[in-house]
Amino acid sequence: MSMTILTVDDSRTMREMLRMVLSDAGFRVVEADDGINGLEKLRAEPPDVIITDINMPRLDGFGFIDEVRRDAQHRAVPILVLTTESDAEKKARARRAGATGWIVKPFHPGKLLEAIRRVAA
């Protein structure tokens, strides 16, 4: 049975690009356009992996991850953060928020899939 990945990003373009790569690789993709939506989708159907952007309206990536990790049920879901820079400060912040890993935008499809393999079975 294929894995379900929840993508959380307010950019339609980014969601479409992720969907293209992920579904080609056999994943089932669920989308949300901001942190609040992401939480709704998460509670409706726990995904196997979450990929989330940082800059979003209503509830940003850090806030979203934080909320996810608070919920005992979802403490163990791997979360990959989409970041535009690979500087140490952003990564450290992501880790502190509870992110499992990160993907640098613009993302390389191969690297995205490889990162997913490192955090999800």
Added chain:
Amino acid sequence: MADDALTHIKQTYFAECEEQLAELESGLIAIADGDRDPETINAVFRAVHSIKGGAGAFHFDDLVRFSHVFETALDNLRSGRIEASPALTKVMLRAADTIADLVTATREGGAIEPSSYQSVLDELAALDANGGEAEEADEFADLGFEPIVVSFDDADMDAADGAVTADGRNLFTIVFKPLRSMYRNANEAGLLLRALGQIGDAEIICDDAELPVLQDLDPEESYLRWRIRLTTEDSEDAIRHVFEFVEDDCDLQIWPGHCDEPPAAVDPLAFLTSADDLPAIAQDGALANAEAQDRAVKIAPPIVHAAAPTIRVEIDRVDRLVDLIGELVINQAMLAQRFVELGVERGSPVALSLDEHDRLTRGIQNSVMAIRAQPVKSVFQRMSRVVREVAAMTGKSVRLDMEGENTEVDKTVIEHLTDPLTHMLRNAIDHGIESPEKRLAVGKRAEGSVRLSATHRSGRIIIEIADDGAGIDRGRVREMAVDKGLIAHDALLSDEEIDELIFHPGFSTAKEVSNLSGRGVGMDVVRKSIQALGGRIGIASRPGHGSIFTLSLPLTLAVLDGMIVKVAGETLVLPLASIVETLQPKADSLRGFGVEDKLILARGAVTPLIDVGLRLGYRAVHADPLGCVVILVESERGGRCALLVDAILEQRQIVIKSLEKNYGLIPGIAAATILGDGRVALIVDVDAVIAGHAGPHQSVQRIQPLQVSA
């Protein structure tokens, strides 16, 4: 297939860019007006951030470069490092215009000469305060924790000292001990080990020496460590990459060769295995929790006006649906016709079912039309940039007020509104609004105002462009018309008729064709494009006070409630919305006028009587009014006339079919439709008939209704 997907995503990207650009502009305008809500500034930042993100993915380098500088400036603004001053917002608005141009150029496959926007870039860069580093340092200070910068300088480690196999692969020993914090982030040792196995042959040994007995086990603590002997073609970097996410949350040692201890000479990592460091990192975890809690408090409350759920549908699909609905309506009419021919009685169950069917069809039709309806906001918003640019170019000061941006109109109408509105605004600012000096001299505010408004009225959408400028210089217009031979020098024209002259092809009131308006686009082109949409345009002007252009457009392009009439053996359709009354003319209400024309007294007003059959060339002689039916119709601007037809057949909803698609424009005819019997019937352009333009010769002179005392 991948190409199609990529093209599709590009389309999505550019469509999204348009939305982001609109957000950007409206946000910046709000900020310029004094809005300091952090969410507004954040939204503006996100807009540029989003544009940059996609541009990066598609390698639109120029766009990436510009948006990066813009984004940095916006980041400074949102973090408070710089203040939103009028000077700053002005630069940002220019940057917004530039980025919009770059997006357009990129989308069309062109490029913009970087030197043309270098000044904007310089000004943006100048906004970048130097507080960058300070902020980051502060964040770490909060934690009471200093990041340990460890340099894995492995220049020595790569030496060929027993670390390479016979077939050239590298040997490494890896000791990996996850810390408690690693699991908190949902990382799993097993997956990392599996990843190692994918870059080479891995021999993995688990060391559970630290594992306590079950009752002492803390389920969230980490007790296991692994030793891996890896043989790989890759370098140490590849190994580090596997542990990229967790490098701060684990003890990781890597050395060349398959030996249990790292080579003695190179041991820069020894301090990491010291137990002394563990509390520091654990402390990090506790502090991280505290910080996270702080952050939780700052989560924004849900938006009050949550957008209704939407789905995206390709426009082709909607168009197809609209076409099918159109066919359904025609089919419905044909069915009704058959019923009549078969002699089915009106009140019979079958007829009632057909009525119900008709009701349902209309219902579907309305719903489908509503799908394509969009607020004019998108077009209006584009106009604020036009106003900014034109004002700047002409050295005038203009503010744009908008009303009714949420008024909805069919998508196809929206697409065709931009050009006419742009030209009219250009005209209004270029020719209408006076220079600040002139305005002050006549007692007006230096800043001119243009009001763009949209509203629904009697089944149409009315768009007005009103300016408070000098109005139309009628003396000059009249003079020019005489010069161009459009009117005789002694012709008597009302004010409205002079105003109408500006719609004449080849007419331009500017003495020197100004930089903008004279680009070969006159008001006649504007009028034609509005007419092509089934609309009309009128003008009202008061010298010294300003002018108002009024556009009237059908709400949807495809259907119309019509009255089917018979004229000289031909079937015609009159739009129901234009009809005031129908009447049977009486001899005593008819009058002759001049040589040819006839008048009728209707509703107390003297109204021109137009013989439609004659006017459209179906007949060479006048019909006898007494044997006909008179239909009183009214134009958008209130002008009236009485149309003489042979008979009224019925009232029905009809689907509008374009004549222009395969033929062209016919004066006096708006479009065509297909009736229940499958024949084509023409739809009369009532306004053109009232204005006297339905005849074979267009002339400026026409009957003046309502101003003649009988």
Added chain:
Amino acid sequence: MSNVTNLKTAEPWKVIAFRIGAQEFCSDIMSVHEIRGWSPATPLPHSPDFVYGVINLRGVVLPIIDLSARFGFGATVPTAQHVIIVAQARKRTFGLLVDAVTDIVTVNDDLIQPTPNVTSELGHHLLRGVLVLEGRMISVVALDEIAPEDEREVA
């Protein structure tokens, strides 16, 4: 001033031949969508005399050009035997009213001769050349010129 030189390609192509009065004409079959029997048309006010009117072609309003009138032979008095050839040129779809369809022929450019330079009203711009085939003379119609014009207000 015929455009025959543009037609010179190596490939053979097909034409559909039709009759107007005693003369034969033809058109590139690629521009022809379908052939229909005659049906009464709705006249268009203020239109040139060669515009016969418009008919309903499956929901599309199709203008019909009376080719006889267009070529200056006088208006057609249509009967049920007449034929409407639905063609496309210059992004417009329109119908040609002709007497009858005679043939579908494969031709190649060697068979096309320039339009003879006579003083007839059958303006050169309406024809692309003349096809000579087994003793028949078939004038090749320039559909682009016959098609209703774009910008002109027909009045």
